[in-house]
Amino acid sequence: MPKGKDTALMSWKEVPFGCYILEPGNSVKFKTGDWRSFRPVLDKEKCIKCGQCYIMCPEPAYEADEEGYYIVDLTYCKGCGICANICPKGAITMVVEEV
Amino acid sequence: MGKRIAKEVSIAIAEAVKQCKVDVIAAYPITPQTHIVEHLSELVASGELDAEYVTVESEHSAMSACLGSVATGARTFTSTSAQGLALMHEILFIAPALRLPVVMVVANRALSAPISIWNDHSDIMAERDIGWIQTFAENGQEAVDLVYHAFRVAEDRRVMFPFIVNIDGFNLSHMIEPIELPDQELVDQYLPPFKPKYKLDPRKPISMGPVGIPEIYIEAKKAQDEAFKNAYKVVVKAWDEFERIFGRRYNPVETYRMEDAEVALLIMGSLAETAMTAVDKMREAGKKVGLVRIRLWRPFPLKDFVKAVKGVKMLAVIDRALSIGATGGPVAVEARSALYQVPGRPRVVNFIAGLGGRDVTVEDFEEMADKAYFYMKKKPKEPYEMIGVKE
Numbered sequence: 237m238p239k240g241k242d243t244a245l246m247s248w249k250e251v252p253f254g255c256y257i258l259e260p261g262n263s264v265k266f267k268t269g270d271w272r273s274f275r276p277v278l279d280k281e282k283c284i285k286c287g288q289c290y291i292m293c294p295e296p297a298y299e300a301d302e303e304g305y306y307i308v309d310l311t312y313c314k315g316c317g318i319c320a321n322i323c324p325k326g327a328i329t330m331v332v333e334e335v
Numbered sequence: 336m337g338k339r340i341a342k343e344v345s346i347a348i349a350e351a352v353k354q355c356k357v358d359v360i361a362a363y364p365i366t367p368q369t370h371i372v373e374h375l376s377e378l379v380a381s382g383e384l385d386a387e388y389v390t391v392e393s394e395h396s397a398m399s400a401c402l403g404s405v406a407t408g409a410r411t412f413t414s415t416s417a418q419g420l421a422l423m424h425e426i427l428f429i430a431p432a433l434r435l436p437v438v439m440v441v442a443n444r445a446l447s448a449p450i451s452i453w454n455d456h457s458d459i460m461a462e463r464d465i466g467w468i469q470t471f472a473e474n475g476q477e478a479v480d481l482v483y484h485a486f487r488v489a490e491d492r493r494v495m496f497p498f499i500v501n502i503d504g505f506n507l508s509h510m511i512e513p514i515e516l517p518d519q520e521l522v523d524q525y526l527p528p529f530k531p532k533y534k535l536d537p538r539k540p541i542s543m544g545p546v547g548i549p550e551i552y553i554e555a556k557k558a559q560d561e562a563f564k565n566a567y568k569v570v571v572k573a574w575d576e577f578e579r580i581f582g583r584r585y586n587p588v589e590t591y592r593m594e595d596a597e598v599a600l601l602i603m604g605s606l607a608e609t610a611m612t613a614v615d616k617m618r619e620a621g622k623k624v625g626l627v628r629i630r631l632w633r634p635f636p637l638k639d640f641v642k643a644v645k646g647v648k649m650l651a652v653i654d655r656a657l658s659i660g661a662t663g664g665p666v667a668v669e670a671r672s673a674l675y676q677v678p679g680r681p682r683v684v685n686f687i688a689g690l691g692g693r694d695v696t697v698e699d700f701e702e703m704a705d706k707a708y709f710y711m712k713k714k715p716k717e718p719y720e721m722i723g724v725k726e
C-alpha cells in the first residue's frame with residue numbers, strides 16, 4: 237500500500253503487485269479495536285498470571301505489565317471474548333461497551 | 336537442431352518439461368494425463384532431472400503444493416485431466432490473482448457423468464474463467480513447443496500469470512508422432528532462469544493472499560484484468576523469439592485456405608488436422624471453405640480472430656463441449672460476442688461435436704460445412720446443434 241494512503245481511496249493502479257503485503261508485521265496498523273461491542277475486564281484477585289489469555293488472543297491486544305498481569309490494549313481488542321472463555325480462573329468478564 | 340524421432344506425445348512433453356529445468360513437480364495421476372507425470376517421476380528417480388517430485392493425495396493438493404512452490408521462486412509444473420482439473424477448481428482462481436506462474440498441461444477429457452476417460456473439452460471449458468493463459472495444441476510437435484513457450488511467457492516479469500497448455504486426451508497424449516526435441520543449449524537460450532521480483536523468503540518476509548475488503552477487491556480485480564490483457568503482447572513476442580531460435584512459427588490464430596472463403600470452420604485443438612483434410616476435399620469440389628483455428632484461447636485474441644474471419648459469410652463454430660442451457664458452446668458464444676460489434680460480420684452457426692471421445696471424421700466436417708451453406712439461405716431453428724447423435 238502506498239504510504240499514508242487510505243486503502244479505501246486507493247486507485248487500481250496503486251494496488252500492490254498480486255495484492256501482496258510487502259511490509260512485514262503491518263497488521264499492527266490495523267486497529268481492530270473499533271469492532272468491539274464487549275470489553276474484557278480483568279479481576280486481578282482471581283488471575284494466576286498463566287498467560288493463556290495472551291496466547292489465545294487473535295489480536296496483538298495483550299501485554300504483560302511489570303507485575304506479570306496481562307493487560308488489554310483496547311486499540312486492538314475486538315471484543316471476541318476468547319480470552320474470557322479460555323481463562324481457567326474466570327478472571328475475565330466481558331462487559332458491554334457503552335454506546 | 337535436435338533429431339526428429341518418433342515419440343509418444345506425453346513422453347515428449349515430459350522430456351520438454353525436463354529441458355525447462357523445473358524445480359518442483361506436484362502431481363496426481365489421472366487418465367489420460369498419467370504418462371506425462373509418470374515419465375517425469377522416472378526422470379527424477381533416475382537422477383536425470385534434478386527436481387523435487389511431490390506425490391500428493393489429490394489434485395486439490397497438487398495445485399496447492401504448486402502454488403506454494405512457485406511462490407518461493409521455484410519453477411513448477413503439473414498436469415491433469417477432467418475430474419482432476421475439476422478438483423483443482425478452487426485453487427485455480429488463486430494462482431493468477433496471486434500472480435503465481437505455474438505451468439500445467441491439461442490432457443483434455445470429458446467430465447463425468449457418464450464416466451468417460453475420452454477426449455473432449457468439457458473439463459477445460461468449465462475452467463474458462465479462471466484467469467490462466469491458455470493455449471490449445473494441434474499436434475505433438477506443437478504440444479511440446481507450447482510447453483517451452485508457456486514457461487517463457489508465464490514467468491516473464493511483465494506477465495507472471497499461470498499457464499495451461501491444452502492437449503487433446505488420447506488423440507494427442509497417446510499418439511506416437513515424429514517430434515523434434517531441441518538441443519538443451521537452445522532451450523536455455525530461450526528460457527532464462529526464473530527470477531520473480533517477489534517471493535516467499537524468510538530473509539525478506541512478505542504476505543501473499545491477504546483479505547480484500549469491499550473497498551479494495553474490485554480494484555485488485557481490475558489490476559489483475561489489465562495485467563492479463565497486457566500479457567497478450569508477451570505471448571506473441573515469445574512466439575517471435577521462438578521462431579528466431581527454433582525456426583517454427585506460431586500465431587494466436589491460424590488460418591488454412593481462407594483466401595476467398597465464404598464458409599469457415601472454426602475449431603480448437605487436434606481435430607483441426609481432420610478438418611484440414613475436409614477443407615482440401617471440399618476445395619477440390621469447388622466449395623469455398625476454409626479453416627480457422629484458435630491457438631491462444633486466453634487472453635482471447637480478439638483482433639487476430641476478427642481479422643481471420645474477415646469476408647466470410649458463414650462461420651461454423653465446432654465446439655467440443657456442451658454448455659447446457661446456454662445459447663451455444665463456449666467457443667461459439669465467444670465468437671458471437673467477439674463479432675457482434677463488427678460491421679459486415681459473418682453469421683455464426685454452432686455445432687457440438689466429438690463429445691466423450693466420439694470420432695469426428697472428415698465426412699462430419701463436410702456435413703457441417705454443407706449445413707453452413709444450407710443455413711445461408713434458411714436460418715437454423717436452434718442456436719446450436721449436436722453432430723453425429725443417433726436418432
Ligand code: SF4
Nearest residue numbers: 283284286287289323
Ligand atoms: S488466562 Fe486468566 S488467569 Fe491466565 S493470565 Fe489471563 S486472566 Fe490471568
Ligand code: SF4
Nearest residue numbers: 293313314316317319
Ligand atoms: S476479547 Fe478477544 S481480542 Fe479482546 S483481548 Fe480478549 S481475546 Fe483479545
